[in-house]
Amino acid sequence: MGAVSRHADAVVLALNSGSSSLKYGLYAVAGSYPTLLLGDVIETTDDHGVFFDTVSIALRKANASAPTVIGHRIVHGGPHRDRHCLIDDAVLADLEAACAFAPLHGRASLALIRMAQARYPALPQVACFDTAFHAGMPDVAKALPIPRAYRADGVRRYGFHGLSCESILRQLGDDMPARLVIAHLGNGASVTAVLDGRSIDTSMGLTPSGGVVMATRTGDLDPGVLLFLLREKAMPAAALATMIDHASGMMGVSGLSSDMRRLRDAAATDADATLAIRMFQRSVCKQVAAMAASLGGIDILVLTGGIGENDAATTQAIRDGLAWLPALRITTIPSQEDEQIALHAAWLCSGSKPDHFL
Template structure:
């Protein structure tokens, strides 16, 4: 551990149900020293008690990096956190009410536990900041677009990590399918970054997911408001927590559970998910004008062979498409940015 102090970075990846942490040594490439996962709770002191127990014997990190799901309209690049950044993150909570407040609370708790240690915000939306207007603009009146209502895209840190791992193997036209509880598909040009992606204003759109609808007829939501008496909160629960594979199967959004269940509804949910992925990949191929490589990543993309086989079969019509399975390294990407910006 001697000589590592200035290179140590604590990466915090806060999700809706868990917090992943990793202590990295960052010289040129990030090297994981200690890592783990803690179930989400409002007791952030307990978070850091558990982290400090795991990191006992290691020096205090030189920087702390946070995964921030939504940067809002004012933050489109990873940055060191100060009062102005915190104000923008608070405003961006309107775009990500599930993740934003929890991220703010975690940053404040980290400041209290590690006073004086630089903290860095790593935005999932940053990778998509350079999308062309034709991709980022939503078909709504300008008055709403001026308020920041547009396509932002997500899973950017995962996409960054895939591009970094590919290195010299990065093809001219790449499609990245991050398939986990959340799922999205992104079109990437070797020289231009992200040019299109399936998620939009929020992480609810695009591919059908574990519990999220993905793309859905907005008229259906209006129908439910009008005919079923649902309010905004009930619609949010429906769209984000009660639909997707869980809603169709009536069992679970966990692919492993659905594979084991072997019921008609579980099978339908799986086939709908696989079809949804193929449709979104095809859309990204259209945006790229063809594709040279598709990378499958995320929990399902990396580990569910049957899904991979179904996607290969569904995209057999695409000429010359190489399909690879690669690990998503979001936490390592957070560590790299934190080390560079602290």
């Protein structure tokens, strides 16, 4: 592994924090080509210092080149950050404010950034926003059907999984169709309509909790359900938040697991596991059909994410559920969020980002 080619523009440590794990990758970036030097997934602990200790030991054991820039995946950029950018005090202040929209993801990301700054004080740090890809959506997609006064507070549809969507477009290259739908299906799941390379609609809204039925998140839900729980069950706000994000979706319906593999294993004898799977699959098909309406048709549907890439039964169910769409091509492409982080971090530091990349 050792030294990086002298042609590399940057060596990027890409950090991708999830709800239960931290993924890192060390990439050598030359032009538009990220090369993975080293990477791993580490279970989340409350002490990010342990994470960086583990990364430092791994880099040393592999005799890997030292990073020259650090890139962070940020789930929610809030109303003031719609482009990937170098992190400074103003950016940190905006990220702090954006925690109101995604407190679970936002707080974890801020803690990781601050620890990275303490460990690597001389290195530039870059924020890569999952919301940035959707920033140019038209008003009919961005606006939510609530009193317009709330728009001033940033209450609108943001959309997520933007780095994953960007990576799909990059991999498609010249084969990208005019009307593309990307279904990122994993622990979190969303469906995005892409017209001529630009996001025009997406299933997630103000937060990453809406849209498709997910592993533990509700997806779209009649707001009357929440009012009922508040009014009739006196459910506290914190308990309601836990239910929406951690105890619902396939986990809540099945009462068994949020893991598609375990649900598949149990489906033969467990009716609730089967129901959870069927609800997930139906939800994806409904969202794809909605994106077809936004696009005026679909040329290609791309499945990506852990379930989208690996669960053949889900792929077949989606094919069957969308068989009425004429001549629909469905393909699977791996999500490359970390590679996308590496590219953006290298380009922002060098100022040489190619015009044809997002």
